[in-house]
Amino acid sequence: MNAIITYMKKNFKIILAVLFLSGALFAFKINGSRMNADDPEKDRLLLELLTFVIEKGHYDPATMDDEFSKGIYKDYIQALDPSKRFFLQSDIDEFAKYELDLDDQINNKELTFFELTYSRLMTRMEESKKIYKTLLATPNNFTIEESFDTDYEKMPYATNQKELVERWRKQMKLSALSSITERLRVQESKTKPSDTPATTSSEQATEKTKPSELSSELGMDASSKAEKNVKIKTFAELEVESRSNIEKSLDESFGFIKDLTRDDWFTVYINAIMSRFDPHTSYFAPEEKERFDVSMSGKLEGIGARLQKKNDFTEISELISGGPAWRGRQLEAGDLILKVGQASAEPVDVVGMRLDDVVKKIKGPKGTIVRLTVKKVDGTIKNISIVRDVVEIEETYAKSSIVEKNGLKYGVIYLPKFYIDFENRDGRDAGKDIALEVERLKQAKVNGIVLDVRDDGGGSLSTVVDIAGLFIHEGPIVQVKSAGKKKEVLYDTDPKIEWDGPLVIMVNGFSASASEILAAAIQDYKRGIIIGSKQTYGKGTVQNVHDLNQFVRNSSVGDLGALKITTQKFYRINGGSTQREGVSSDVVMPDRYAYLKMGERDLENAMPWDKIDAAPYTPWKMTQHFEKAIANSKARIAANPQFKLIEENAKWIDSKSNDNTYSLNIDTFKSEQNKVEETAKKYKPIYDYKSQLKFSSLPHELEEYQKDPTLKEKRERWHESLSKDIYVEEALNVLDDLQPKNLVKTIPAKTLKNKLAKS
Numbered sequence: 001m002n003a004i005i006t007y008m009k010k011n012f013k014i015i016l017a018v019l020f021l022s023g024a025l026f027a028f029k030i031n032g033s034r035m036n037a038d039d040p041e042k043d044r045l046l047l048e049l050l051t052f053v054i055e056k057g058h059y060d061p062a063t064m065d066d067e068f069s070k071g072i073y074k075d076y077i078q079a080l081d082p083s084k085r086f087f088l089q090s091d092i093d094e095f096a097k098y099e100l101d102l103d104d105q106i107n108n109k110e111l112t113f114f115e116l117t118y119s120r121l122m123t124r125m126e127e128s129k130k131i132y133k134t135l136l137a138t139p140n141n142f143t144i145e146e147s148f149d150t151d152y153e154k155m156p157y158a159t160n161q162k163e164l165v166e167r168w169r170k171q172m173k174l175s176a177l178s179s180i181t182e183r184l185r186v187q188e189s190k191t192k193p194s195d196t197p198a199t200t201s202s203e204q205a206t207e208k209t210k211p212s213e214l215s216s217e218l219g220m221d222a223s224s225k226a227e228k229n230v231k232i233k234t235f236a237e238l239e240v241e242s243r244s245n246i247e248k249s250l251d252e253s254f255g256f257i258k259d260l261t262r263d264d265w266f267t268v269y270i271n272a273i274m275s276r277f278d279p280h281t282s283y284f285a286p287e288e289k290e291r292f293d294v295s296m297s298g299k300l301e302g303i304g305a306r307l308q309k310k311n312d313f314t315e316i317s318e319l320i321s322g323g324p325a326w327r328g329r330q331l332e333a334g335d336l337i338l339k340v341g342q343a344s345a346e347p348v349d350v351v352g353m354r355l356d357d358v359v360k361k362i363k364g365p366k367g368t369i370v371r372l373t374v375k376k377v378d379g380t381i382k383n384i385s386i387v388r389d390v391v392e393i394e395e396t397y398a399k400s401s402i403v404e405k406n407g408l409k410y411g412v413i414y415l416p417k418f419y420i421d422f423e424n425r426d427g428r429d430a431g432k433d434i435a436l437e438v439e440r441l442k443q444a445k446v447n448g449i450v451l452d453v454r455d456d457g458g459g460s461l462s463t464v465v466d467i468a469g470l471f472i473h474e475g476p477i478v479q480v481k482s483a484g485k486k487k488e489v490l491y492d493t494d495p496k497i498e499w500d501g502p503l504v505i506m507v508n509g510f511s512a513s514a515s516e517i518l519a520a521a522i523q524d525y526k527r528g529i530i531i532g533s534k535q536t537y538g539k540g541t542v543q544n545v546h547d548l549n550q551f552v553r554n555s556s557v558g559d560l561g562a563l564k565i566t567t568q569k570f571y572r573i574n575g576g577s578t579q580r581e582g583v584s585s586d587v588v589m590p591d592r593y594a595y596l597k598m599g600e601r602d603l604e605n606a607m608p609w610d611k612i613d614a615a616p617y618t619p620w621k622m623t624q625h626f627e628k629a630i631a632n633s634k635a636r637i638a639a640n641p642q643f644k645l646i647e648e649n650a651k652w653i654d655s656k657s658n659d660n661t662y663s664l665n666i667d668t669f670k671s672e673q674n675k676v677e678e679t680a681k682k683y684k685p686i687y688d689y690k691s692q693l694k695f696s697s698l699p700h701e702l703e704e705y706q707k708d709p710t711l712k713e714k715r716e717r718w719h720e721s722l723s724k725d726i727y728v729e730e731a732l733n734v735l736d737d738l739q740p741k742n743l744v745k746t747i748p749a750k751t752l753k754n755k756l757a758k759s
Helices: 012-022 024-030 040-057 065-080 089-098 100-107 114-137 162-189 202-208 210-218 235-259 260-274 286-297 322-330 356-363 430-443 461-468 514-524 626-639 641-656 666-681 684-688 701-705 709-723 726-737 747-759
Strands: 005-008 147-149 281-285 297-304 306-311 315-319 335-344 367-375 381-387 387-392 400-406 408-414 447-454 477-483 488-492 503-507 528-532 539-547 563-573 661-662
Touching: 005 408, 024 381, 024 701, 024 709, 040 260, 040 503, 040 539, 065 089, 065 100, 065 260, 089 114, 100 709, 114 162, 114 235, 147 162, 162 666, 202 286, 235 306, 281 286, 286 539, 306 356, 315 322, 322 563, 381 709, 400 430, 400 709, 400 726, 408 430, 408 684, 408 726, 430 447, 430 461, 430 563, 430 709, 447 726, 461 477, 461 488, 461 514, 477 514, 503 514, 503 726, 514 528, 528 626, 528 726, 563 726, 626 726, 641 726, 701 709
Parallel strands: 005 539, 408 447, 447 503, 503 528
Antiparallel strands: 147 661, 281 563, 297 387, 306 315, 315 335, 335 367, 367 381, 400 408, 477 488, 477 563, 539 563
């Protein structure tokens, strides 16, 4: 989950003062020649700096003792080899000697454990390449009765090379089996009458065949999504094809791993340490810090293209609407970048180069020129010059739609995250954008607003205060507490209310941090109704992001990256924390993933729940329809067969989550999968559901469609998904129930005519 982020530096003034007074602490580390990447001395400096900053700045730093060391050891080894397909038990026995020593190694700036695990992992990975290459040269025998357990957490490590080879064999055999049976199913469906389809929706397919999830984890191509009009193949042909696809996918996965540097693996080790303080304290390597800044601001400077690795090539996967590449109309998805040149400089060959390094060469300041040599989709080679510009990533920004229901007009605002540009106060931020969307909906004369923060992982603290303030008179929004200090109350100081009409906030189990502050404030003020999952994620902590380079005087060390550190906890204005408990919905709607453990409360090192004094606040007065609206919604949900089916599906998903053993005999496997598929068919109406509601864009977007057909296509897809969303439909029902009794609901003439005709 994204953190609540502030860039308040006051908490670190003490740290800075201590560092400057103790300049010798790091000075001896960085004198002399410039440190290179993969330099152990730089790693030691980083360890020293991070532990010092954590000790002085963390809200409640954990004691670095043997228990702390055990936690690092467990998390780090699991991160290196999650499916236990590289290390042998003998490796683990050797590593385990350090299980209780890592706290001492960190304090002493020792890298013995890291160096041992890193070098051993590189060796084992090279061996694994030979293993899968050898195994994939031999056809699988699917008539043997054998099985494979995919519960990696409980799976023991292989005791010798023979056992490890056998594990690889079974993993890949399961992947191939999943691929073949799916392709056979598709082929069989082509020979059946069209009214007896043999396949289910993609969502059901994901649910019913967990081996495909295994294949994704392994980096194997076992999805076998059917292409139409494909030649019917024999079982033998499909078997050969499955092994070829697995080998290709594994080659790509290992190619990606090969691109990782020692620094990348050291970052994994560092974050195993950082996460023991709490789940949201983490280290950002320089490139990660840059990506984090982009995610928070929603914009970057470059050409506006998403790139992906394709073997040794860098491929254009998507052009961002409105960006320079999109405007130029010379690049397209599928183009391969061969060379990159800066302005008039000689182009550099980027074939075989790390993706991150290619991205660095293509990105650059607004107004500068980058020249790309690309192999087009049609095979031609072209040289394309592009002037870099600021690129706004439209998907990260708020958007709204309008819908008519029972003669009334309602607005739906979707907020994917609480974004802000910390470097440019005049740039876009969620607070200003939501205010604008509310104003546009008012101009459209809506009778109620749904604000959707489902799956919103959070973001900037300041934007929460701005957004909540749109719906209330001035007053407290959230309370913040730093270690050893009095609480601070953040207020909305503007008495103006942008929207005083009916309001519904939609949440789910992935609404976290800033989303929870907003929902809690609206709930405490009784300003609106919270509708969604039983409770939100439960993240009640605040993080600061700090550039580590500010703590070191000598720049010869190179870029040290940044630290995201938990410095505060926030509390509702009623005094309760959202930490672990989240925000409970006023109206609970069945959720397919309600029984799975995915919240903050399920993390072993999450900070505890607590409570402080409430802040003085005055609840909203116009709540006369609240109780009835909540009661009506609960009654509708209880009686709705679609919601009943979702609840039943949730329980079924929970029961299947512990099914980890799969037969590798094709007849048994198909029989087991057919049983799962038969059950899954029962839940197909969940995905086929469609309301009669019609969602549309506001006038300003309709004008933009003329110059941006891509935006039109994206919005139409969103509107289509809204019409299929029973949760949105119920949120609109609640808005209906919140309408003033004296409001006359006029029925459009066309609707009235249809009603009369039916009667």
